[in-house]
Amino acid sequence: MRDFSYFRAASTEEASRAMLDAGAMLLAGGTTLLDLAKCGVSEPDTLVDITHLAGLGDIAVDANGATIGALAKMGEVADHPGVKAAFPAVAQSLSLAASAQLRNMATIGGNLLQRTRCSYFREPGVFPACNKRNPGSGCSAIGGVTRNHAVLGTSRACIAVNPGDLAVALVAFDAYVEMGRRRVAIEDLYMLPGETPDWETVLKNGEIITGIGIPASVAAKNSTYLKVRDRQSYEFAAASAAVGIEFEADGKTVRDIRVALGGVATKPWRARAVEQSLIGTVLDVEAVEKASRLSMEGAVSHGGNSYKIELAPRVVARAILTMGGLA
Amino acid sequence: MTRTIHLSLDINGKRHELDVEPRVTLLDALRESLALTGTKKGCDQGQCGACTCHVDGKRVLSCLTLAAQVEGRQITTIEGIAAENGDLHPVQAAFIENDAFQCGYCTPGQIMSAVACIREGHAGSEEEIREYMSGNLCRCGAYNSIVAAVREAASAVTTGIEAKDKVEVA
Amino acid sequence: MTIMETRKHGDAADGMVGGRFSRLDGKLKTTGGATYALEQPVKNLVHAVLVQSTIAAGRVVAVDAAKAKAAPGVLSVFTPEDDLGLLVASDWFGNRPDNQPFHPLPREVSFNGQAIAAVVAETLEQATEAAKLVKVSYEETQSVTGLDDPDAGEGRLVDMLSVGWGDAEAAYAAADIKIEAEYRTPREYHVPIEPHGLTVKWEGDFLTVWEPSQWTHGMARTYAEWFDIPYENVRIVSPFIGGGFGSKAMGYTYSAVAAAAARKLGRPVKLAVTRPQTFTAYGGRAATRQTIRIGATKDGVLQAIVHRGASETSVFADFPEQTGAATPLLYAVPNLSTQHRLVPVNTVTPGALRAPGKNPSAFGLESAIEELSYAIGMDPLELRLRNYADHDYQSGKPWSTRQLREALTVGAEVFGWSRRSHEPRSMRDGRQLVGWGIGCGTFPVLKAASEALIRILGDGSVEVVSGAIDMGQGTYTILAQTAAEVLGVPAEQVDVKLGDSSLPGATVAGGSMLAGAITGAVHKAATAARDELIGLALNDSNSPFRDTGANTLVIADGRISVPRGEGPSLTLAELMSAIGRDRIETQRNTLPEGANGPEDHKRSWTTMANVQGPTAGDLSMHSWCAHFVEVKVDEDFGTVRVSRVVSAFDCGRIYNPKLAESQWRGGIIMGIGQALLEEGLIDERFGRVINNNMGDYLVPTNADIPHIQVISVGIPDNDASVLGGKGVGEVGIVGVAPAIANAVFHATGKRVRDLPITLEKLI
Incomplete structure (x- = not known):
């Protein structure tokens, strides 16, 4: 890691002020930042440590929903009885992510900002071309080993996948992030790479995520997070799906359905076309499989990742059928 | 010259003073500055679990933790879990009895993870142990024996044999 | 035949040797007291960090080390400009060219990830950062990146690996039943949890090296020859080794760099190879391909095996991963021909990884045998027993001991093989397809x-x-x-x-x-x-x-x-x-x-010059095993999980069953990784291993591994060793990958012939 100075912030305001300095970066759980600093991707001059701030780690769940402080640890949220009861997909997305140790370190705010695992992004000394690191330098991944790259939301400039699990569940259930008084829907937090893949979120300079909120819904309560990967544990998703369903009083007809995908797109991916095609219908296997394929509208293969176009709809379908009692 | 800062770290109930650069990880501080080499470096990237130790009783990866970050926290390493009189922690004893290691390099991390896994209440079944011990890779392939050791130690702990561990949490 | 009962510490019914003693070094290893190479308390240490090449082939034109040298704490930067004054050391067998200079930081680049420079600084952090500041300019030339590179060619026939008897081609042509298929294995890596590295200290002309070593005496010779000092002046200290699997039995170029730096600087040097660097600082298992043709009668009697294999090696040294190593040994076959070729590519020279040769060889043969069983419609267990080799057909010698029949029958009984239905896709557990497969393994007794x-x-x-x-x-x-x-x-x-x-x-x-x-x-x-x-x-x-x-x-x-x-x-x-x-x-x-x-x-x-092979005497001596594996496959997702393993071993007398069982399980688990997860992914544009870390080169986690039942069916073999044991450590991995591939075929009807069996190959 490049030499940096360490500053332990006494308050959110102090941290915000410190962050206005060029070269300052926030240190929360550190699991992404220190990793990337070792890779030479992140080169902070100052680390502003906010892990000792009080009051940013609370988790509260009531009839309206959940509010979770940005410094709550992934593991705490995963194990929180209220979250597990009202937002099973959220809890599962966390407990299926990383390892127990990393979940004890990584914060919710930091997790939402975790960066891509693209191998080319992570080796700046070997692959100088990376538009995410170095705008305009090109993309080393295109034409390379792309097994873990995105098929949705890609551009000529970048095909790096967003590795998140939690964000996928949050996108499905219309969660929002709070930066002090500013509130942004999770879905709007992330930006597609387009021609500027270095610009990943709508956070402004000095803005600090202070918490997230998840509105309660029947669909969120009746939800699941399904993650498919090569290894049984401790691995990012090859494809994942967060699904929640609310049925009409008849118990069969879909009143509300939420579908989001992970491991396949450049940002956490809400599959509204799938949702639209199933609302008002009675679920059956064929219809669900057909609808799930809509999640891949606009998908582009880059060679090694073409399997994701086949795999992801199957993951979506299984998750929907599971929640519909059909799997 | 690079900047160094003075840190006072609480490790295994003892105070350790050191002057290091802010970028020094807890792992490197333990191994290179404090001669506490029981905590192992396997990947230095958060991908293997060999560097697992406890901060305020919770298992974390010391390779992705700055030493500066944990000033004021209680740090516990593999050197700090046996009783003062040298009696092994039940997890250590169970690892030996069940042959839960070969080369021994991932072992301190496995044991620190196992102690926490039991304390967290994630050692209820073999399946649960497997999942909650999956952050600790073992290339010698001692997984069956690790699961057996964690099960054995978990029952020893729940029947109240273990006392030292509770002190650590408090 | 004995099935080892689980016995507690000290209850040694088979005598002191043969008892289930817990590890003597257990307390040190569980308390953090076991001290590994990079943990030795050496005073006045400085830290060295390697800089590796970023091209696959070419020449270093210039190294700009000015920024690195100016960085805080930096003592020196070693580059191809520096003549470190070393001589080439002998190979494993003691062969050595006379007075040939050795440049561990070469000007010629032969693979991506080759050590080109090293930075030495007062602290690890300073050396690590300064290493990033070293700028190397190259003149790039055309590279060959792997077996599939059109420029790789067919490779060079290795005559000494050609084995044959009878007329295999003619017997194959005349056979009633014929199968032919190509099997492939990718680059695989040791990934010991302790990364490589060393601490070196000179005292005058005396050198002490703390380095993880599978062979202290052999490595001491290497250092003595590099530095042209008496063998007695070198001391390799390696009381604990954090996993080797074949990768820690020799000094590598970085070892020479660290020792040379220590001599030049007059201070002890610690060099830790970073995890990503380990993927090219020494070689893993070479990628292989092999074509197997088997001819048999309609009732499953083997008539001929024709085997043609190849493995990649580096452009500057030969390391054959012998795809025909197990082919002649497992079955009674009257006509056989195997050949192996070496294909030079721009890679680090491959190395020995647990059961070199035997492992990929058994993947081919044991997959092919089950393909034959389906071609004939015969249970694969029955097919194996029908072609049981009563002696070694290759050497013509009797076996010393060979309890492979017992391994197959006992393993089958414990596994419940008789309940298998032969048809693919005929067994299910709810949504999941269930498959059962067998793989046999062998490893020679070397003395x-x-x-x-x-x-x-x-x-x-x-x-x-x-x-x-x-x-x-x-x-x-x-x-x-x-x-x-x-x-x-x-x-x-x-x-x-x-x-x-x-x-x-x-x-x-x-x-x-x-x-x-x-x-x-x-x-x-x-x-x-x-x-x-x-x-x-x-x-x-x-x-x-x-x-x-x-x-x-x-x-x-x-x-x-x-x-x-x-x-x-x-x-x-x-x-x-x-x-x-x-x-x-x-x-x-x-x-x-x-x-x-x-x-x-x-x-x-x-040296290994005096090592005796398995047929050096009047007998043919080998360890044997049979693996029975159950997989569950989610057909929608293509994910394979191993749900049950029963493996029976003939390793002769077992000196300590508790420890032998651990080694067997370890081999089997590495085999599960090989079958389902492990593959060095090469970007062909750069000849570089892209997944050079433990998050992307996947080895099994605890959650990937079911309970593995291991059984000893061995009997003491006093020809193999003084105490009657045969080798234990390597045979366990041999046959695991084909057992899994066979089980996957049984589950899904899809035959995967190129490892690993990842989900995209099944959906």
Whole structure:
């Protein structure tokens, strides 16, 4: 890691002020930042440590929903009885992510900002071309080993996948992030790479995520997070799906359905076309499989990742059928 | 010259003073500055679990933790879990009895993870142990024996044999 | 045949050797007290960090180290400009070119990830950051990135690996049933959890190297030759090794760089290879491909095997991953032909990874045998038993011991094989397809000489001293058991000192040969010590036994006494005190008389030139195993999970079942990784391993591994070793990958012939 100075912030305001300095970066759980600093991707001059701030780690769940402080640890949220009861997909997305140790370190705010695992992004000394690191330098991944790259939301400039699990569940259930008084829907937090893949979120300079909120819904309560990967544990998703369903009083007809995908797109991916095609219908296997394929509208293969176009709809379908009692 | 800062770290109930650069990880501080080499470096990237130790009783990866970050926290390493009189922690004893290691390099991390896994209440079944011990890779392939050791130690702990561990949490 | 019952510590029904003792080094390893190479407290240390090439082939034109040199704490930057003054050392077999200079930081680049420079600084952090500032300019040339590169060609036939008898082509052509298929394995890596590295210190012309070593004496020779200093001036210290699997049996270029830097700077140097660097700092298992044709009768009697294989190697050295290594051994076949080719590509020279050759070879053959079983419609277990080899067809010699039939039948019974339905896709567990498969494995008995020292001390305790090593196989423990058995003392009374080239010589911990070799030496030295002690007890004027009239004495449970209990009985400490001795020392080796001089010692301890192959004598000696595997496949997702494994082994007599079972399971788990997860992904544009870390090169986690039942069906093989054991460490991985591939076929009807079996190959 490049030499940096360490500053332990006494308050959110102090941290915000410190962050206005060029070269300052926030240190929360550190699991992404220190990793990337070792890779030479992140080169902070100052680390502003906010892990000792009080009051940013609370988790509260009531009839309206959940509010979770940005410094709550992934593991705490995963194990929180209220979250597990009202937002099973959220809890599962966390407990299926990383390892127990990393979940004890990584914060919710930091997790939402975790960066891509693209191998080319992570080796700046070997692959100088990376538009995410170095705008305009090109993309080393295109034409390379792309097994873990995105098929949705890609551009000529970048095909790096967003590795998140939690964000996928949050996108499905219309969660929002709070930066002090500013509130942004999770879905709007992330930006597609387009021609500027270095610009990943709508956070402004000095803005600090202070918490997230998840509105309660029947669909969120009746939800699941399904993650498919090569290894049984401790691995990012090859494809994942967060699904929640609310049925009409008849118990069969879909009143509300939420579908989001992970491991396949450049940002956490809400599959509204799938949702639209199933609302008002009675679920059956064929219809669900057909609808799930809509999640891949606009998908582009880059060679090694073409399997994701086949795999992801199957993951979506299984998750929907599971929640519909059909799997 | 690079900047160094003075840190006072609480490790295994003892105070350790050191002057290091802010970028020094807890792992490197333990191994290179404090001669506490029981905590192992396997990947230095958060991908293997060999560097697992406890901060305020919770298992974390010391390779992705700055030493500066944990000033004021209680740090516990593999050197700090046996009783003062040298009696092994039940997890250590169970690892030996069940042959839960070969080369021994991932072992301190496995044991620190196992102690926490039991304390967290994630050692209820073999399946649960497997999942909650999956952050600790073992290339010698001692997984069956690790699961057996964690099960054995978990029952020893729940029947109240273990006392030292509770002190650590408090 | 015995199925080992689980017994608790110390209950050694098979004697002291054969007991389920817990590891002697267990307490050190569970308390953080075991000190590995990079943890040695050496004063005044500086840190070296490597800079590796970023092109696959070409030439270093310039190294701009100005920024790095100016960085805080930096002491020196070594580049191809620096002549480190080294000489090429000999290979494993002792062959060495005369006075050829060795440039561990070369100007010519032969692979992506080759060490080009090294930065030395006061702290690890300073060296790490300064290394990023070194700018290397290259003149790039065309590279060959792998077996599939159109420029790679067919490779060079390795004549000495061609094996054949009968007329395989003709018999194949005439056979009723024919199958033919190509099988492939990718680059695979050792990934020991302890990354490689070393600490080196010079004192004048004397060099101490703390480095994880599977072979302290062999590596000491390498350093001595690099630096042109006497062998005796080098000391390799390696009491604990954090996993080797074949990768820690030699000094590598970075080892030479660290030692040369230490000499130039006059300070001890620590060089830690980073995890990503380990993927090219030394070689893993080479990628292979092999075509197998099998001809058989309609009722499943093999007529011919024609095998053509190839493996990649580097452009500057040969390391054949012998795809035909197991092919001639497993079955009775009247006509056989195997050939192996080497294909040079721009990679680090591949190396030995657990069961080199045998492993990919068995993947091909054992997959092909099950393909044949489906072509014929015969149960694959029955097919294997029908073609059971009653002798070694390759050498024509009888087997020493071969309990493979027992492994197959006992394994099948414990697994419940008779409940299998043969048709693919015919077994299910809910949504998941279930498949069962078999894979057999073999590994040769290699024999080498070794030496050991036994000390009986005044307090009655015993020391075993050898330069042999323990990387987790259990050398410490089985040597304590061996000495304890011979000397009649409890194993707890024995201390074992290992892992130091200044101690008595031992062969490499590789080829599964160390245990057989070193237990033989310890047995011999301990027997001599016992004889000397009894002789002193009978003859020393102060011994209470002198006047008993006994002509021999017995030692048991730590006491020495007259047979049948008449007369005195003393503890060893009491006897040593009575005869006024503070120690009895015996050093013995297993070299033959007449070839036991200093040159013989050096050749035997520091090279593999004297290692004997499995058919060096009148017999053919091998370990054997049969794996029975159940997989569950989610067909929608293509994910395969191994849900059950039963493996039966013939490794002769087992010195410590508790530890042997751990090694077997370890091999099987590495085989599961090989089958389902492990693959070095090469970006062909750059010839670079892209997944050079443990998050992307996947090895199995705890959650990937079911309970694995291992069974010993071996019987003592006294031709294989003094104590009757055969090799344990490597055979366990052999046959696992084909068992899984076969099970996946049984589950899904899809035959995957290129490892690993990842989900995209099944959806």
